[in-house]
């Protein structure tokens with residue numbers, strides 16, 4: 394939104410017609426409104442699949458309810474057509490929060506873990522592991538989930554997703570309705586995949602996931618995941634079999650070149666009309 398405002402803000406109405414011609418350029422700069430977590434140079438996970446091991450033992454909700462929420466959150470990301478990565482729920486494990494937060498890709502633990510912390514505030518205030526700086530201001534009152542991504546050389550290879558199950562805290566997951574729980578888990582999985590926060594509430598990766606009442610991905614969310622995990626078509630030889638199909642009985646199809654030329658001509662015409670309108674308007678004002 395802010396980019397669009399900047400594009401149109403200083404324009405007078407007299408130049409609106411001409412500005413319309415440039416609007417396409419402005420809108421094209423709105424794309425890629427996602428951010429990456431950890432570093433703007435972050436690479437995603439290697440490979441095409443990622444399996445989330447789960448320790449549901451301290452979550453304060455039934456294992457079935459947790460699994461159902463995780464499965465729905467995973468399915469949401471799996472529906473992005475241009476992303477190659479496919480997620481799944483892995484085995485139930487007994488890894489503790491302390492073990493998981495102290496681990497890394499070389500520690501032999503599952504590399505993607507979802508677990509719950511009934512002592513979340515103390516855990517994150519104390520730091521508990523070399524991977525985690527102590528944060529005395531951390532409060533679990535309004536934070537339902539936290540993700541700790543631990544990439545190696547800017548490539549994702551280990552991440553821990555901690556859900557809040559702290560007694561007496563309003564953000565503990567047993568207090569969330571089923572949709573918000575799914576939104577929270579899907580948002581944290583976005584961090585596991587390598588996405589950072591955005592400032593647009595329309596995005597799942599908006600910094601306050603609990604503000605969203607619907608489990609869905611925006612175009613920005615999908616662009617982010619497709620950027621980190623582009624589909625590799627015809628992987629191996631880099632060959633792309635594109636072409637123009639000619640209609641049978643016709644005198645030849647109009648290929649992409651002809652279409653591009655036609656579009657350029659149309660835009661030149663629009664620009665000429667816009668310039669003429671601006672000149673005419675200026676004359677009226679002088680008169």
Ligand SMILES: [Zn+2]
Pocket residue numbers: 580584590599600
């Ligand atoms: Zn977040």
